[in-house]
Amino acid sequence: xxxxxxxxxxxxxxxxxxxxxxxxxxxxxxxxxxxxxxxxxxxxxxxxxxxxxxxxxxxxxxxxxxxxxxxxxxxxxxxxxxxxxxxxxxxxxxxxxxxxxxxxxxxxxxxxxxxxxxxxxxxxxxxxxxxxxxxxxxxxxxx
Amino acid sequence: xxxxxxxxxxxxxxxxxxxxxxxxxxxxxxxxxxxxxxxxxxxxxxxxxxxxxxxxxxxxxxxxxxxxxxxxxxxxxxxxxxxxxxxxxxxxxxxxxxxxxxxxxxxxxxxxxxxxxxxxxxxxxxxxxxxxxxxxxxxxxxx
DNA sequence: TTGCAAATGAGAACTATTATCATTTATAAA
DNA sequence: TTTATAAATGATAATAGTTCTCATTTGCAA
Ligand SMILES: [Mn+2]
Ligand SMILES: [Mn+2]
Ligand SMILES: [Zn+2]
Ligand SMILES: [Zn+2]
Numbered sequence: 052x053x054x055x056x057x058x059x060x061x062x063x064x065x066x067x068x069x070x071x072x073x074x075x076x077x078x079x080x081x082x083x084x085x086x087x088x089x090x091x092x093x094x095x096x097x098x099x100x101x102x103x104x105x106x107x108x109x110x111x112x113x114x115x116x117x118x119x120x121x122x123x124x125x126x127x128x129x130x131x132x133x134x135x136x137x138x139x140x141x142x143x144x145x146x147x148x149x150x151x152x153x154x155x156x157x158x159x160x161x162x163x164x165x166x167x168x169x170x171x172x173x174x175x176x177x178x179x180x181x182x183x184x185x186x187x188x189x190x191x192x193x194x
Numbered sequence: 195x196x197x198x199x200x201x202x203x204x205x206x207x208x209x210x211x212x213x214x215x216x217x218x219x220x221x222x223x224x225x226x227x228x229x230x231x232x233x234x235x236x237x238x239x240x241x242x243x244x245x246x247x248x249x250x251x252x253x254x255x256x257x258x259x260x261x262x263x264x265x266x267x268x269x270x271x272x273x274x275x276x277x278x279x280x281x282x283x284x285x286x287x288x289x290x291x292x293x294x295x296x297x298x299x300x301x302x303x304x305x306x307x308x309x310x311x312x313x314x315x316x317x318x319x320x321x322x323x324x325x326x327x328x329x330x331x332x333x334x335x336x337x
Numbered sequence: 338t339t340g341c342a343a344a345t346g347a348g349a350a351c352t353a354t355t356a357t358c359a360t361t362t363a364t365a366a367a
Numbered sequence: 368t369t370t371a372t373a374a375a376t377g378a379t380a381a382t383a384g385t386t387c388t389c390a391t392t393t394g395c396a397a
Binding site for chain 2: 124126128143145146152154156158159162163166167170171172173174175176177178179180181182183184185186
């Protein structure tokens with residue numbers, strides 16, 4: 052059986068407050084999969100929920116630490132977050148329209164691990180971002 | 195025959211000014227390979243050369259656009275620069291000591307291109323950063 | 338209900354970077 | 368060589384993203 056949002060928070064050791072529930076459902080409703088703090092803040096404002104920007108930042112970081120969200124650092128400085136479904140993947144970011152596409156390649160993953168291990172590193176994590184233009188599709192995701 | 199620094203600048207369409215020459219030789223002397231704007235600024239101060247911080251930022255960006263330097267966005271927000279020797283490579287960053295190690299893997303590179311192309315993207319560039327602890331070496335590169 | 342640690346919100350502070358603009362400088366013409 | 372001038376510089380203001388501070392509010396357990 053599915054668990055409710057308050058349970059998700061409780062399991063993460065976070066008490067279920069109004070701002071946390073609102074932010075979590077924003078991601079779970081899946082309107083937009085990858086969102087910056089500012090994106091989240093604006094979505095909340097737009098739906099009449101007034102949550103402080105500082106709270107948005109705090110909650111996003113807490114959710115990341117609790118494993119509910121994953122944070123990515125794309126070019127452009129601001130971090131973006133997405134629901135953490137436990138499946139690691141990498142990203143292609145379209146430089147024209149900002150569209151983000153996900154991929155996973157077992158061969159790339161294993162070569163990375165091999166390379167780092169051979170050199171005496173214990174891998175924590177990695178990021179692989181491909182910056183490109185979605186030419187064939189003629190950028191259907193204008194922003 | 196090797197070309198002088200002023201020639202490097204001239205070839206890049208940049209006139210050879212004192213700050214530009216100082217910044218270029220800082221990278222060419224190779225004391226530190228990967229440097230942030232702040233790193234460059236501090237090195238210059240330390241050697242008695244007073245170049246404005248704004249100039250450091252401007253020159254680094256110009257050198258990047260001219261192809262003299264490559265810029266990387268590691269986690270932590272600040273960009274780092276290194277001499278662009280024309281050979282693309284990726285990075286392993288030690289989370290303990292900050293040491294940066296470089297690698298190149300043809301298999302990873304070609305899989306990336308294949309994946310992006312199959313999905314209709316024209317790749318501009320990519321970044322692959324592995325974040326790790328250099329355990330075997332017991333972090334010999336303390337910062 | 339009440340108690341209170343935890344969470345929140347408003348705004349200050351901070352960090353990295355870019356913009357503004359008066360002054361200086363590299364270079365090319367005279 | 369001077370000189371003209373467009374480009375470059377440096378001080379500092381401004382901006383963007385994010386974190387910190389602290390007085391007030393709130394979830395929740397007794
Ligand atoms: Mn994703
Ligand atoms: Mn490098
Ligand atoms: Zn990956
Ligand atoms: Zn690569």
